[in-house]
Amino acid sequence: MNYFNLPKIDLHCHLDGSVRPQTIIDLAQEQNIPLPSQDINEINSLMIAPETCQNLEEYLMRFDLPLSVMQTEAGIERISFELFEDAAKENVKYFEVRFGPQLHQQQGLSFKQIINSVVKGMQRAEAQYDIKGNYILSILRTFPKDNINAVIDAGADFLGKGVAAFDLAGAELPGFCQEFIPYAKYAKDKGYHITIHAGEQGVGQNVYDAVSQLNAERVGHGIHITGHQGAYDLVKQQNVGLETCPSSNIQTKAVNKLSEHPFKAFYQAKLPTTINTDNRTVSNTTMTDEVRKVMEEFSLSREDYFNIYKISIEQAFASDEVKQHLMQFAE
Numbered sequence: 001m002n003y004f005n006l007p008k009i010d011l012h013c014h015l016d017g018s019v020r021p022q023t024i025i026d027l028a029q030e031q032n033i034p035l036p037s038q039d040i041n042e043i044n045s046l047m048i049a050p051e052t053c054q055n056l057e058e059y060l061m062r063f064d065l066p067l068s069v070m071q072t073e074a075g076i077e078r079i080s081f082e083l084f085e086d087a088a089k090e091n092v093k094y095f096e097v098r099f100g101p102q103l104h105q106q107q108g109l110s111f112k113q114i115i116n117s118v119v120k121g122m123q124r125a126e127a128q129y130d131i132k133g134n135y136i137l138s139i140l141r142t143f144p145k146d147n148i149n150a151v152i153d154a155g156a157d158f159l160g161k162g163v164a165a166f167d168l169a170g171a172e173l174p175g176f177c178q179e180f181i182p183y184a185k186y187a188k189d190k191g192y193h194i195t196i197h198a199g200e201q202g203v204g205q206n207v208y209d210a211v212s213q214l215n216a217e218r219v220g221h222g223i224h225i226t227g228h229q230g231a232y233d234l235v236k237q238q239n240v241g242l243e244t245c246p247s248s249n250i251q252t253k254a255v256n257k258l259s260e261h262p263f264k265a266f267y268q269a270k271l272p273t274t275i276n277t278d279n280r281t282v283s284n285t286t287m288t289d290e291v292r293k294v295m296e297e298f299s300l301s302r303e304d305y306f307n308i309y310k311i312s313i314e315q316a317f318a319s320d321e322v323k324q325h326l327m328q329f330a331e
């Protein structure tokens, strides 16, 4: 099967984990930021998380370098444009990209400037390529909470105009949902969709909580509902989208190897499973690669692929008009 040519949908990709290494070098030069090396291969290897990471925390250490050049409007706009361009060139037709506005204030940008920059970059790519997209605002779970509502307020002006959802990301501790209840409610009341990273690091209860306490319509990863019947049943009952990211799941030790990933079991049990990249640079991957890996490992057919494609449409935080457009590519 020609995986490159297949129409694809990526619902879970981080902007700061998907920066081109050459762009890091260019922007560092423009912005007078010292880099550990000027060699593109060296920069590339500093950004890719090894398969030998001990856990998610070690994986998350790879984001400091890209974030150092994502502190100006022009830098953020360029990186956003290039990410949508890279995805469009491998036939991603719809793309939801997430990022943490709190991580881009090192040089004093306002949340409005930051969000406006990512949206502008996306819209420039939408005008040039056959791709449509939306942004998801990720709040960092380990950060102070005093500016979360300010992020939500700033993003609310862009709802329906490039921003679609609220997310929680970063290290996952057991029981993290409880203290985010008021923020997720605030976002939902403003009109945001909700997706939450949960069940990535062994705690199925976190998925149960994300759905029942935070109103998550989808969860990032969600793998560990396998060990938690209540979470599994709730996901099934409420048709909660599972944003699977195969390569990342191996790097962070969410699973030991792809053959142990519950993807196929979830798909066969008719849970709404989707295939996504998580981080194109940090996980050294593309949508073509992620689709290939899953299809080959689990011996899925072309019909299976288009079933998954349609699940991604159903789960997308996109308008009905965009969903109809995406259905045109389905078989």
Ligand SMILES: O=c1[nH]cnc2c1ncn2[C@@H]1O[C@H](CO)[C@@H](O)[C@H]1O
Residues within 6 Å of the ligand: 014, 015, 016, 017, 056, 060, 063, 098, 099, 100, 103, 138, 169, 170, 171, 197, 200, 248, 278, 279
């Ligand atoms: O797989 C993941 N699980 C949890 N958090 C993540 C993952 N990948 C990236 N980030 C976190 O999300 C922030 C905003 O994009 C990144 O800076 C990183 O800290």
Ligand SMILES: [Zn+2]
Residues within 6 Å of the ligand: 012, 014, 169, 197, 220, 278
């Ligand atoms: Zn993620």
